[in-house]
Amino acid sequence: MGPKLPHAPLYGMVGSGKGLARLLAPQVRIYVAAMAFACCLLSPSDTLAGMALILAVATLWTFACLPPVGLVTAWAVIGLIAFGPYLLLTPFIPDRADRVTVTASIILRGTTCTIVGLSTISCLDMMEWLRGLASTCLPQLAVRIITQVMQQSCRLWEQTRRVALAIVVRTGTAGWSKTWSLAKNLPVAWFPRVVWSAERVAAVMEVRGLCVLDLKTLTDGRLGLLDLIGIAAGLAALGTAVLLHVIR
Amino acid sequence: MAIRSAPSEAIGPRDLALCGVLGAMGLLLPLVGHALRSWPLLMPMHLPLMTLAFLARPIPAASTAAVVPLMSGLLTGMPPFYPPVAVFMCIELATMALLISMIYIHLPARRRTPIARTLILASVMAIGRLVYVGLVYGFSLLIHLPAGLTAGLSFLSGWPGMVLMIVSIPAVVGIIERARGNWRGIEPDDGP
Numbered sequence: 001m002g003p004k005l006p007h008a009p010l011y012g013m014v015g016s017g018k019g020l021a022r023l024l025a026p027q028v029r030i031y032v033a034a035m036a037f038a039c040c041l042l043s044p045s046d047t048l049a050g051m052a053l054i055l056a057v058a059t060l061w062t063f064a065c066l067p068p069v070g071l072v073t074a075w076a077v078i079g080l081i082a083f084g085p086y087l088l089l090t091p092f093i094p095d096r097a098d099r100v101t102v103t104a105s106i107i108l109r110g111t112t113c114t115i116v117g118l119s120t121i122s123c124l125d126m127m128e129w130l131r132g133l134a135s136t137c138l139p140q141l142a143v144r145i146i147t148q149v150m151q152q153s154c155r156l157w158e159q160t161r162r163v164a165l166a167i168v169v170r171t172g173t174a175g176w177s178k179t180w181s182l183a184k185n186l187p188v189a190w191f192p193r194v195v196w197s198a199e200r201v202a203a204v205m206e207v208r209g210l211c212v213l214d215l216k217t218l219t220d221g222r223l224g225l226l227d228l229i230g231i232a233a234g235l236a237a238l239g240t241a242v243l244l245h246v247i248r
Numbered sequence: 249m250a251i252r253s254a255p256s257e258a259i260g261p262r263d264l265a266l267c268g269v270l271g272a273m274g275l276l277l278p279l280v281g282h283a284l285r286s287w288p289l290l291m292p293m294h295l296p297l298m299t300l301a302f303l304a305r306p307i308p309a310a311s312t313a314a315v316v317p318l319m320s321g322l323l324t325g326m327p328p329f330y331p332p333v334a335v336f337m338c339i340e341l342a343t344m345a346l347l348i349s350m351i352y353i354h355l356p357a358r359r360r361t362p363i364a365r366t367l368i369l370a371s372v373m374a375i376g377r378l379v380y381v382g383l384v385y386g387f388s389l390l391i392h393l394p395a396g397l398t399a400g401l402s403f404l405s406g407w408p409g410m411v412l413m414i415v416s417i418p419a420v421v422g423i424i425e426r427a428r429g430n431w432r433g434i435e436p437d438d439g440p
Contacts (some may be wrong), residue, residue, distance in 0.1 A: 041330055056308060092394040102392050114325035121376075141259055145312050148268030149275060149319060158273045175285055192398055194269055195303070195424050202265035 013118065014150070015125030019066030021230075022123055025220070026132030028227040033120035034062045035234035040112045043241040044248045046098060047103035053244065056114035057237050067122035076117045079111030126150060134216065153203075156194070251254040267312040274316040279324065283334045291409025293317065297341055298373075298413060301348035302365065302421040313345035314338045331391070336383040344376040360425070365418035373410050377403065 021029055039057045044050035062072060063192075086106045093099045124132060129150060133143045251263050259267075273296035297316060301309045323335030328334060351368050352360070384402045388395035 003426040032395070037329070037364040075325060082326065082328065089393055092397055093392060106391075109330040110325075110328045113329045117322040117325065117329075121434055141308070141311055142315060143272065144259060144264060145267050145315055146306070146319065149271035149312070149316065152272035153275050156269070156276055194273060195266070195299075196427070198265040198269035199262070201269065202262040205265060 013067065013071055013122055014154075015122065015128070016071070017065040017067045017119065019064045019121035019123065020062075021064040021066075021192075023226055024230045025223060025227050026124055026128040027135035028223065028230050029120070029123055029128075029213075030132045030136060032230050032234040033061065033116065033123075035238045036116050037113060037120075039237045039241040040109055040116060042238075042245050044245055045108050046101045047244065047248060050241075050244050050248070051108065053109060053240060054112050055238070057119075057241075058115050061116055065119035065123035067119055069120070072115065073119060075114055076111060079114040080107065083107040083110040128246045131220070135221065140216075251284045253390055260306050263308040266300060266304045267308050270296040270303075271316050274312075275320050275323070278320065278326065279375065290412050291406060293320065293337070293410060294344075294413060295417065296346065297345060298369065298417050299424075302352050302417070303424065304349065306346050308352065309349040310342045310346035313341035313362040316343060331387060336380055336387075339383065340376045340380040343379055344372050347372045347375065354383040362418045362422055365421055366414060369417055370414055373413065377406055377410070378407075 021032070024032070036057050040054050043053045043057075045054060061235060083106055086103045087100075090099050090103050093102055126147075130143070130147045134140075136143075274293045277295065278293035293316065295307075297313045300312060303309075304312075315338075317327055317334045322331050327337050348368055350371075351367075355364060371408035381399050381403045385395050385399035388398045
């Protein structure tokens with residue numbers, strides 16, 4: 001059987017959302033997403049109200065961002081497959097009546113966090129990520145690294161696929177021997193080449209003066225009415241989650 | 249829009265480029281691994297990030313190592329944020345990258361041998377694993393999972409990846425350091 005590698009451009013998901021959230025300023029989208037994320041983590045999943053809040057926040061944020069339906073379905077299935085095995089730990093949880101609730105809560109939180117993450121990625125394109133992150137309180141070093149990693153990932157994705165495919169085809173292996181052949185060849189055949197390309201990128205950045213650009217010049221601190229409504233909605237959801245957590 | 253200079257140049261172009269390219273590899277290698285029917289046991293995210301620690305300065309290397317698992321969790325759902333494996337990996341990788349880079353940067357050039365690199369990597373990996381297993385144990389206690397079992401599984405599952413790192417990273421860093429001087433003006437072929 002031939003090697004199976006995903007051909008769909010993974011990073012097509014960046015900025016693919018077409019929802020109302022795109023009307024918000026980039027930094028507001030990041031803040032609201034962070035609040036939705038925190039809400040999914042904080043809300044108690046062993047009460048009906050907490051569970052409803054988690055589901056409502058994840059669903060509303062997904063509709064606000066409106067990523068492609070296929071991606072949401074795929075991510076929901078991946079989430080369930082990834083977190084489903086936690087159910088196997090249920091018999092090992094000592095002396096608790098609500099054993100299943102503990103593992104079910106992991107599956108619920110894990111899957112909703114994954115969906116919220118996907119929706120956030122889809123509602124900002126690459127330039128909006130840079131502008132949005134630069135407007136947050138993150139240090140410039142972190143913003144530069146995040147945006148550089150995102151940009152280089154897009155470039156490397158195709159190259160990675162090509163090199164892995166070539167190694168698998170040339171060695172003619174399958175199953176575990178395919179994994180072993182990749183593990184053996186990929187680092188030595190490819191690492192130096194990638195680092196050499198980093199040297200080239202560094203030379204270009206030095207010439208263009210990209211490292212001395214003050215990222216604050218890219219930011220726009222003005223917020224409109226919609227931005228304020230978005231922040232208020234995020235704060236309300238987060239406040240409710242904290243309240244439910246406290247009164248549980 | 250006026251272009252101003254940053255107040256202080258926190259990161260040089262070479263470090264930023266290395267962080268970008270190797271960070272991107274840290275993001276992509278796990279995906280390729282999953283697509284080729286899974287090699288999570290080989291810890292593919294660790295490979296480029298630990299290589300970066302030998303090549304870049306401590307703060308950029310540690311920052312990249314901290315950022316990549318979080319980005320991967322956000323972008324692909326793996327490692328997950330709940331249970332907070334992404335956060336555990338962020339702490340583990342940042343600690344390891346910081347330690348490796350700080351030790352290696354202070355090593356005189358003549359002592360940067362494959363054996364020295366292997367010793368640094370092995371000892372720092374042991375510390376990293378302890379940090380990770382400790383975090384898993386603590387969190388499992390917090391959410392009432394069987395702490396001994398989950399921590400034990402985390403400890404055992406990392407060994408194939410650690411062996412791969414010890415075998416490959418010192419050699420790769422050696423190749424890169426030797427080749428770096430020759431790269432100016434000599435272009436390696438562009439692909440397979």
